[in-house]
């Protein structure tokens with residue numbers, strides 16, 4: 001059986017001192033690695049200062065070897081904060097206004113990808129299956145091919161892929177598209193992302209769609225498809241059921257004093273639509289005065305990528321906005337918004353989701369959004385809450401029982417909050433059941449298995465295949 005080699009920017013190394021269960025992606029990939037045996041390689045999250053680090057740190061856990069590399073300060077700055085998070089992230093999230101393209105950082109991005117390839121090659125065996133994750137590592141297959149690697153290589157993009165008009169505004173788009181042609185399978189989160197990719201190739205005259213999801217481009221035939229990522233649905237539902245015994249969850253429930261809970265959980269990221277969401281909540285409270293003092297909105301927003309200027313600026317904007325709404329609408333015995341920037345462990349999150357009558361997931365653009373799926377998995381079947389979901393989250397392609405909103409439409413989102421809070425039990429149950437049935441089948445193992453099955457069906461790397 002062929003070994004699996006996963007490469008991602010961040011590597012969820014198991015931490016025995018941390019009792020919190022890992023996220024679904026880590027669990028699914030770990031399960032696949034455990035079954036096949038394999039390697040998970042990536043950045044340690046640490047900087048080695050000015051000097052390039054010599055050795056990979058290797059951690060053995062059962063049949064899995066975690067292989068971690070430090071990066072220099074310059075690498076972290078140019079590759080991660082710079083090109084990945086100031087060019088690729090905003091462009092792929094349709095935010096050309098926030099894209100800050102610089103040639104130096106682009107060079108750093110390609111340099112770090114080559115560095116990853118150099119580190120990976122000595123670890124590889126000829127029949128390993130390689131699965132590369134996300135936008136940080138788009139050029140990695142090309143680098144590996146140049147070093148003679150002929151293994152099957154798959155790539156999964158966790159964030160959206162925008163249409164050609166947006167994508168082509170990025171100065172280096174040709175090189176990145178060409179890089180994708182070195183994979184055997186390229187996976188996206190949704191049918192829209194997949195269609196945008198094929199559309200961009202066709203429009204540029206650099207690719208054509210063949211039958212069976214195959215694509216001919218840059219003298220290669222490879223496959224592209226969509227594989228919406230799932231969560232560990234059944235396990236998450238169990239955490240949520242058990243969470244009522246958790247001390248912190250109990251204290252949170254008592255502190256509500258009977259008020260209806262509305263919850264939002266997002267990294268502090270401009271793609272998550274936080275300012276628009278706060279506007280919508282303010283509008284809801286103002287337009288529905290009967291709810292004053294009867295509802296509490298808890299927004300859990302761990303800080304993220306704080307070294308990137310746009311993220312740092314957002315920390316102030318969102319905190320000030322939450323403070324202003326509380327100042328203007330709050331009373332001596334009611335705070336409309338509880339806003340926190342500390343992260344919350346997943347078992348506690350599961351309990352909070354279950355307690356919440358409304359899950360507010362309103363990104364301006366999101367690859368998938370696992371919070372939307374976790375909120376549904378955590379609900380009590382006898383009294384489920386309602387998901388208010390942005391139509392621009394990848395999750396909206398699957399979660400048909402949600403109240404879909406346009407997050408730019410303040411009044412529309414405000415109306416959806418009101419509708420969710422007033423929704424009769426029978427309708428809530430019918431909507432929830434439909435989504436839960438879907439999530440139980442389309443869980444994270446399903447995502448992992450379908451991607452790997454499709455990858456294994458590819459014939460392997462043949463440079464002259466399409467000639």
Ligand SMILES: O=P(O)(O)OC[C@H]1O[C@H](O[C@H]2O[C@H](CO)[C@@H](O)[C@H](O)[C@H]2O)[C@H](O)[C@@H](O)[C@@H]1O
Nearest residue numbers: 010025134158159229304305366367368369370
């Ligand atoms: O590693 P960070 O820079 O701290 O960022 C955290 C992760 O954010 C992104 O998540 C995406 O993947 C999710 C799972 O597929 C998806 O639900 C979500 O919509 C995406 O935004 C990023 O793509 C990851 O690489 C980061 O680790």
Ligand SMILES: O=c1ccn([C@@H]2O[C@H](COP(=O)(O)OP(=O)(O)O)[C@@H](O)[C@H]2O)c(=O)[nH]1
Nearest residue numbers: 023265267302342343344345346369370371
């Ligand atoms: O305080 C927090 C906030 C978020 N999360 C987890 O972070 C993930 C966020 O994933 P999502 O796909 O929603 O967005 P991303 O941050 O990857 O863009 C989810 O699994 C959340 O449960 C968490 O564990 N603690």
